Amino acid sequence: MRCMTRFDTLSPAARAIWAKSGDPHGHGLLAHMLDVAAVARRLIEREPPSTLNRLAARLQLPPEACKRTIAALAGAHDIGKSIPGFQKKWDRGQEADEAAGLEFKSAYMRLDAHDEASGGLLEGLLKPRFGTSTRCLANAVAAHHGFLFETNTLKAARLAPDLDCWRRARQELFDAYWRTVDPDGPPWDVELQLPELSWISGLTSVADWIGSNAEWFALGERDQILAGHYEAALLLTDQALDAIRWPRHHALLREPGSTDTLVGRIVGKPDATARPLQRKADELLKGVQEPVLLVVEAPMGEGKTELAFLAHLRLQAALGHRGLYVGLPTQATGNAMFGRALDFLHAFGHELPLDVQLAHGGAFLDERLVELRGINDDKADSVRSSAWFSQRRRPLLSPYGVGTIDQALFATINVKHHFVRLWGLTNRVVVLDEVHAYDTYTGGLIEALLRWLKSLGCSVILMSATLPRAKRDGLLAAWGADPASAPKVNYPRALLAEGGTVRGEHFECRDLAPIELQVLSEDLDAIAQHAALLLSQGGCGAVVVNTVDRAQRLFERLQALVPDAKDTLMLFHARYPADERSAREQAVLGAFGRDAQRPRRKLLIATQVVEQSLDIDFDFLVSDLAPVDLLLQRAGRLHRHDRKGGRPPAHALPVFVVAGLQAQVLPELMKTGWASVYEPYLLGRTWAIVSRESRWQLPQDIDRLVQAVYGDGELPKGIDAAALAYIDGEAFGDHIGKVQSEAQFAFNAAIDVRAEPEDAYHGKRRGDEDATGLGVDAKTRLGEDSVTVVPVHVDGGQWRLSPDGEPFDPAVKPGHALARQLLARQVRLSRTALVKALETAEVPAGFAEHPWLRDVKPLRLTGGIMPLSNKLQVRLDPELGIVYRSADDNKPEEACR
Numbered sequence: 001m002r003c004m005t006r007f008d009t010l011s012p013a014a015r016a017i018w019a020k021s022g023d024p025h026g027h028g029l030l031a032h033m034l035d036v037a038a039v040a041r042r043l044i045e046r047e048p049p050s051t052l053n054r055l056a057a058r059l060q061l062p063p064e065a066c067k068r069t070i071a072a073l074a075g076a077h078d079i080g081k082s083i084p085g086f087q088k089k090w091d092r093g094q095e096a097d098e099a100a101g102l103e104f105k106s107a108y109m110r111l112d113a114h115d116e117a118s119g120g121l122l123e124g125l126l127k128p129r130f131g132t133s134t135r136c137l138a139n140a141v142a143a144h145h146g147f148l149f150e151t152n153t154l155k156a157a158r159l160a161p162d163l164d165c166w167r168r169a170r171q172e173l174f175d176a177y178w179r180t181v182d183p184d185g186p187p188w189d190v191e192l193q194l195p196e197l198s199w200i201s202g203l204t205s206v207a208d209w210i211g212s213n214a215e216w217f218a219l220g221e222r223d224q225i226l227a228g229h230y231e232a233a234l235l236l237t238d239q240a241l242d243a244i245r246w247p248r249h250h251a252l253l254r255e256p257g258s259t260d261t262l263v264g265r266i267v268g269k270p271d272a273t274a275r276p277l278q279r280k281a282d283e284l285l286k287g288v289q290e291p292v293l294l295v296v297e298a299p300m301g302e303g304k305t306e307l308a309f310l311a312h313l314r315l316q317a318a319l320g321h322r323g324l325y326v327g328l329p330t331q332a333t334g335n336a337m338f339g340r341a342l343d344f345l346h347a348f349g350h351e352l353p354l355d356v357q358l359a360h361g362g363a364f365l366d367e368r369l370v371e372l373r374g375i376n377d378d379k380a381d382s383v384r385s386s387a388w389f390s391q392r393r394r395p396l397l398s399p400y401g402v403g404t405i406d407q408a409l410f411a412t413i414n415v416k417h418h419f420v421r422l423w424g425l426t427n428r429v430v431v432l433d434e435v436h437a438y439d440t441y442t443g444g445l446i447e448a449l450l451r452w453l454k455s456l457g458c459s460v461i462l463m464s465a466t467l468p469r470a471k472r473d474g475l476l477a478a479w480g481a482d483p484a485s486a487p488k489v490n491y492p493r494a495l496l497a498e499g500g501t502v503r504g505e506h507f508e509c510r511d512l513a514p515i516e517l518q519v520l521s522e523d524l525d526a527i528a529q530h531a532a533l534l535l536s537q538g539g540c541g542a543v544v545v546n547t548v549d550r551a552q553r554l555f556e557r558l559q560a561l562v563p564d565a566k567d568t569l570m571l572f573h574a575r576y577p578a579d580e581r582s583a584r585e586q587a588v589l590g591a592f593g594r595d596a597q598r599p600r601r602k603l604l605i606a607t608q609v610v611e612q613s614l615d616i617d618f619d620f621l622v623s624d625l626a627p628v629d630l631l632l633q634r635a636g637r638l639h640r641h642d643r644k645g646g647r648p649p650a651h652a653l654p655v656f657v658v659a660g661l662q663a664q665v666l667p668e669l670m671k672t673g674w675a676s677v678y679e680p681y682l683l684g685r686t687w688a689i690v691s692r693e694s695r696w697q698l699p700q701d702i703d704r705l706v707q708a709v710y711g712d713g714e715l716p717k718g719i720d721a722a723a724l725a726y727i728d729g730e731a732f733g734d735h736i737g738k739v740q741s742e743a744q745f746a747f748n749a750a751i752d753v754r755a756e757p758e759d760a761y762h763g764k765r766r767g768d769e770d771a772t773g774l775g776v777d778a779k780t781r782l783g784e785d786s787v788t789v790v791p792v793h794v795d796g797g798q799w800r801l802s803p804d805g806e807p808f809d810p811a812v813k814p815g816h817a818l819a820r821q822l823l824a825r826q827v828r829l830s831r832t833a834l835v836k837a838l839e840t841a842e843v844p845a846g847f848a849e850h851p852w853l854r855d856v857k858p859l860r861l862t863g864g865i866m867p868l869s870n871k872l873q874v875r876l877d878p879e880l881g882i883v884y885r886s887a888d889d890n891k892p893e894e895a896c897r
Helices: 012-016 029-046 049-059 063-081 091-099 114-145 151-158 164-181 194-211 226-244 259-267 276-285 304-319 331-348 368-372 405-412 418-425 440-455 469-479 524-536 548-561 578-592 628-635 680-690 700-710 721-749 816-823 832-839
Strands: 018-020 292-297 323-328 354-359 400-404 428-432 459-464 493-498 501-506 515-520 539-544 569-572 601-606 620-624 655-659 787-795 798-800 827-829 857-861 865-867 872-877 881-886
Touching: 012 091, 012 164, 018 029, 018 063, 018 091, 029 063, 029 164, 029 194, 029 226, 049 063, 049 194, 063 114, 063 164, 063 194, 114 151, 114 164, 114 194, 164 226, 194 226, 194 418, 194 440, 259 276, 259 304, 259 331, 276 292, 276 304, 276 493, 276 501, 292 304, 292 469, 304 323, 304 331, 304 428, 304 459, 323 331, 323 405, 331 354, 331 368, 331 400, 331 578, 354 368, 400 405, 405 418, 405 428, 405 440, 418 428, 418 440, 428 440, 440 459, 440 469, 440 721, 469 493, 469 700, 515 524, 524 539, 524 548, 524 601, 524 620, 524 655, 539 578, 548 569, 548 601, 548 881, 569 578, 578 601, 620 628, 628 655, 628 680, 628 700, 680 700, 680 721, 787 832, 827 881, 857 865, 857 872
Parallel strands: 292 459, 323 400, 323 428, 354 400, 428 459, 515 655, 539 601, 539 620, 569 601, 620 655, 787 857
Antiparallel strands: 292 493, 493 501, 787 798, 787 827, 865 872, 872 881
């Protein structure tokens, strides 16, 4: 029944309370609450029906009643502004309040944080309608500024002194609001759990962001009747969401299709036939009745990515999933996957308006987004990337996205608006690639994320070349499946967990040519000489080393050994400014990618940035020793593609040369810096097992090798006694301690979806995903503390981005173009001396005033150098990137990562 309450029938006090300041009369609290409720309702209506139906079933309400009530709750978020402590913040608003009879007495104005006040006040206001869940609901709605409150904080807000005049006005305002938005809503008393409460928190925050935008919701009352204002707000919301390009839900798969047909469309080749992996996994997905976990273990090049897209089509059609998010280990792998996701959406979008986001810190550098955001006003393409979704903390709100796994993992940590990320991930198909590539800490967060995703109605696809058995069991258990019930399926395999059961399929894959293993000393001179010899025989190859410093020093040695080094050598690692790193990534793909115009001779010197998800191929390959799963990953880049013109005769057969794999002696792990990157225990077991082999037959040997290294079986006979004692003694003890401490860190950092709502945040310190030095509770990956810097050249008081660039004043807030140029030069560094030097350094006023730059430190270079100590300098080399040099001998630091 339509509520006919008029604004002018409210008491002057209830009508005077304001929410937004501004000429001439600001925006009344009642009007703002109605606006945000309207946005929340329309947001729910643009979600797939399965989202609302699932929530309604949990709340034991009809879907329409559930929608109205949840929207009403979201709109009530700002009721805490009806306190004198907040109302005093705008002089004109306070004058209007006082004229309406509201009193301002100092004893009643100590509480001025309106979000805390909302949490305290809503408990009493909602109690008649929501019973035992009232306190948790009040906290969920009040958290719209980014964090839920500790119990003591809300208790203090509840007990804050209150005046009768404010209490009466607030109750009148709230009753009029609720009669307008949810007049017939039945009372309910359901014990809500953390997933539902987090979803409501996320919805409330997003609705408030949109409903607070004065460009879309002009200040003032829009109708004489409250219901008229609300109905007008619903229309304005539709306009705002269309302006944002917030799409309505559409399933991509409109009609059934065979596995071959769909795979053909995915790869853009109508006559293509599905690979065995895709066919077997598609069979597993038939008839699913609820969200599932699909674990895929298969060698490189078997079509795992295409399977992920195929699975999304099937699961979305069967279960009504909202969209797709693909999480990768690095920005580089995310960039590569983004192009494939665009092709997929174009193939199945049917000219529907779809939004897709590239979700990582360097996304703004991707030129593809210029076109996708319609900056050139090209309206022909229905697949877009809305600028609104691209802003901080918003990319996961878009139904489709590709990015780093970190963007999803932040949803499990108590960082600001983590529940907005959860809201965006709800009811999605979430794909996590390369899940073998993480340590115990990040692996613990992934398990916590799996528990959240299942509770939020998601299906999840985990992809890996192969998983250690213990890690696979942990992932299945996190989903709620009993690992002991999983069938024994040979590698390669696909396992599907649905409900409490696990089904599996083995599938055939291509037999690759045997890979011959050769060994080298870990000495850089030996590696350089061997790489130069391989290069002299023609072809395109790579040397993958474990630290940036080794890559830089190896590159310099090869420059002296290779006559045409300038045209033949390439260097790629993570210690370049972002724009240079992006350019080098594209150059690597251009030289070694699937469709590359390959030069006659080319050698890439790189770090781990090339070992994951980049579709590149080498004629010959040299690698530092690494844990066996990563060696296999690197070996997967050797003879990866079929080459029409064949390969140089010297490299006709695949040969994998591993430095540090000499069977007679355990390699040096400290001076090489390897022990700072990988656990000595895993390096030692890899060395002990792999050094006894001369040939790999892939894919058959993949699972055998991984289980042998990561298991607890005895090492081969004949190993040097001192090496064996070190591996099974000191290294093993350190490994166990590290695993236990990282597991505890992950437990401490992650918010447990299974916890009681009032206890879930106890001890979970608030963090900031962009800050440094906050401890593990604000991180998705462990490691040394790091800092994001922008190299600037300072000469005679002039600041420049390049030695001969235009000067700029760091004390002045930069314009958009300059800010973008500055951010495009960012690089994250972890050298301890540098982090300490910059932690206390003053941030220029211009950086501090700009939202993009306030967390960025300038790296002030004079003559291209910044001294860190009497013995250490940092410099930016145009070829090598950021280099740490010993000041006395001007040589790179030996063990610097």
